[in-house]
Amino acid sequence: MSKAQAPAADKPKKKKLEAMKWSNAWKLHKEKYLMILPFAIIFICFTAIPVLVSIVMSFTNFNMLQTPDFVALDNYINLIVFDDIFLIAMKNTMLFALVTGPISYLMCFVFAWLINELPPLPRAFLTLVFYAPSISGNAFVIWKLIFSSDMYGYANAWLLNMGVIDSPILWFETAEYIMPILIIVQLWLSLGVSFLSFIAGLQSVDKTMYEAGAIDGIKNRWQELWYITLPAMKPQLMFGAVMQITSSLSVSNISTELAGFPSVDYAGHTILTHLNDYGSTRYEMGYASAIATVLFFIMIFANIVVQKILRRVGE
Amino acid sequence: MINPIKKFKQYLDHRKITRRNRSLGVDIALTVFLGAFGLFSILPLWLIIINAFKPLNEIFLFPPRFYVSNPTLDNFRDLFQIVGNSWVPFSRYIFNTFFITFLGTAGTVVFGSMAAYPLAKYKFPGSGAMSSIITYSLMFNGTVTAIPNYIIMSKLHLVDTYWAVVIPAIGSTLCLYLMKNNMVHIPTSLLESAKIDGSSEFGIYWKVVMPLAKPAWITAIILSFQSLWGATGGNFIYTEKLKPITYALSQIISAGIVRTGVSSAVNLIMLAVPIAVFVFSQSNVIETMASSGMKD
Incomplete structure (x- = not known):
């Protein structure tokens, strides 16, 4: 205690100034702080504190029943050195994110851009068509019927009918098919918030810029896109990237619903299914928190790197 | 024969004006x-x-x-039959979903917009930090905080109540972020003239900012509705009577292949609601977007 207070006592003036600054701020902006307060309380209790608790718990062996012991880095060492299944999950998640992240991002942009040139009615209709899968909740289970392993599954039926195969393919029972199918389904689901954000961004680009651009010698749609549209909607592009990265790293539901848990040879195993396994089946909360912490830092890191890259585009 | 060709040429000439650079x-x-x-x-x-x-x-x-x-309509008839036999009246599941969705959406929009307005339009001590915390919190999602969340909920005796689903939904930053970004574009001159007329900050928020930010909070309603409509309650609600409709319907589907038809009926119903909400609000958003074109 005394050690902690000693340096603070050296700067009572600074502390006092700091306190004055905040009390002044409170007096000046009381209403604003009060308006933020309800949200802030909920955010701190159910987002900020949980992140910190998760990090702290990852250094313990908490199991919900006994008092947690401090085990230092044991969980992380077990995770990275001894847990072979985690390494599979890691590899799958990275592969998955590296494929679906960029492709879904491009899809969101390209479709928003193409739709934007249409008259209002077809535009509204196509927006709905592309956006519908992402809001259809559990409707992706229809893919289970499409890739069903018997001859009544749509994919098998078409292939059989066209004579490509002569016996049904066991889609979700064959390790090498699982990942490609999950990627297709994720892409189907991925035209979500970013897509809407891009549509809104494109609509808010100042139309006179295009006229000015044409006078300045822009010859085709690609130049228009690169020199006018993209720079004008950079904020939406950054936002869309965050959304796509976060969602492509947090795949678990479609994997467990479609490929089952555990999937054949762990081919559909992701960091998040691994986390759910330890968190809600085995109740090894310390270990699960270590997984959650790793995932948390992967997400933040990936996002910050991509933000840095996107900021440079068009400069 | 000449007429269609002529017409097509006319169309091409017309295109040069309407579809410049295409x-x-x-x-x-x-x-x-x-x-x-x-x-x-x-x-x-x-x-x-x-x-x-x-x-x-x-x-x-x-x-x-x-x-x-x-x-x-056999599949629907079968569905209603199954639904009629469930030991918790099905209307209860429906009520649960509506209650959770309504409270969560209302909370998200009201608390979110109230916090978004000061952060969007003013600089004061702490505002910059708060804005960047909100941006960073978009970079991960609730899945990584589910375990501590459960522990905190159980300490507050909120597990197995509606609040365990509603409150974290209100704390989601996506809607706040979208509303904040939209409100930045509201002309400061409008806020200042309202202030000169003697409005309090809350009065400005309610009478000036909210009407102008209509597209933003409609978007917040859609997003919040969609995520809560599909909520199953997961580990947070385990009393059958408090479970939402998604959970009840997924139980019906899980009976397997004999219920393929029924499960499609279930999926169609679950699908129709968020899509209908979106169709309704999309036209609203486009309309408000078109009329809200402003240049500061």
Whole structure:
């Protein structure tokens, strides 16, 4: 205690100034702080504190029943050195994110851009068509019927009918098919918030810029896109990237619903299914928190790197 | 014969004005591309719709068809029969979902917009830090904080109540972020003139900011509605009477292959609601977007 207070006592003036600054701020902006307060309380209790608790718990062996012991880095060492299944999950998640992240991002942009040139009615209709899968909740289970392993599954039926195969393919029972199918389904689901954000961004680009651009010698749609549209909607592009990265790293539901848990040879195993396994089946909360912490830092890191890259585009 | 060709040439001349910087060939190629992906997007949903109206013998037909020969409401009839026999009255599940969705959406929009306005339009001590915390919190999602969240909820005795689902939904930053970004564009001069007229900050928020930020909070309503509508309650709600409709319906589907038709009916119902909400609000958003074009 005394050690902690000693340096603070050296700067009572600074502390006092700091306190004055905040009390002044409170007096000046009381209403604003009060308006933020309800949200802030909920955010701190159910987002900020949980992140910190998760990090702290990852250094313990908490199991919900006994008092947690401090085990230092044991969980992380077990995770990275001894847990072979985690390494599979890691590899799958990275592969998955590296494929679906960029492709879904491009899809969101390209479709928003193409739709934007249409008259209002077809535009509204196509927006709905592309956006519908992402809001259809559990409707992706229809893919289970499409890739069903018997001859009544749509994919098998078409292939059989066209004579490509002569016996049904066991889609979700064959390790090498699982990942490609999950990627297709994720892409189907991925035209979500970013897509809407891009549509809104494109609509808010100042139309006179295009006229000015044409006078300045822009010859085709690609130049228009690169020199006018993209720079004008950079904020939406950054936002869309965050959304796509976060969602492509947090795949678990479609994997467990479609490929089952555990999937054949762990081919559909992701960091998040691994986390759910330890968190809600085995109740090894310390270990699960270590997984959650790793995932948390992967997400933040990936996002910050991509933000840095996107900021440079068009400069 | 000359007439259509002439008309086409007229059209091409007209295009030069209306579709400046657009070549016809690329236009056609891109339309085909758009159509192809539109099909990819709509086909699975189409399968759900037709399966819901197929009699059982058509569901198991080889090769499967993309249309219904003898549409029937049998699947829906079966569904209502199953629903009628559940020991918790089905109306209770429906009420639970509506209650959770309503409270969560209302909370998100009210608390979110109230916090968004000061952060969007003013600089004060702490505002910068708060804004960047909100941006960073978009970079991860609730899945990584689920375990501590459960512990905190149980300490507050909120596990197994509606609040365990509602409160974290209100704390989601996506809607706040979107509303904040939209409110930045509200002209400061409008706020200042309201202040000169003697409005309090809250008065400005309610009378000036909210009407102008209508597209933003409609978007917040859609997003919040969509995520809560599909909520199953997961580990947070375990009393059968408090479970939402998604959970009850997923129990019906899980009975397996004999319920393929019924499960399509279930999926169609679950699908129709958020899509209807979006159709309704999309036109609203486009309308408000069009009328809210402002240049500061």
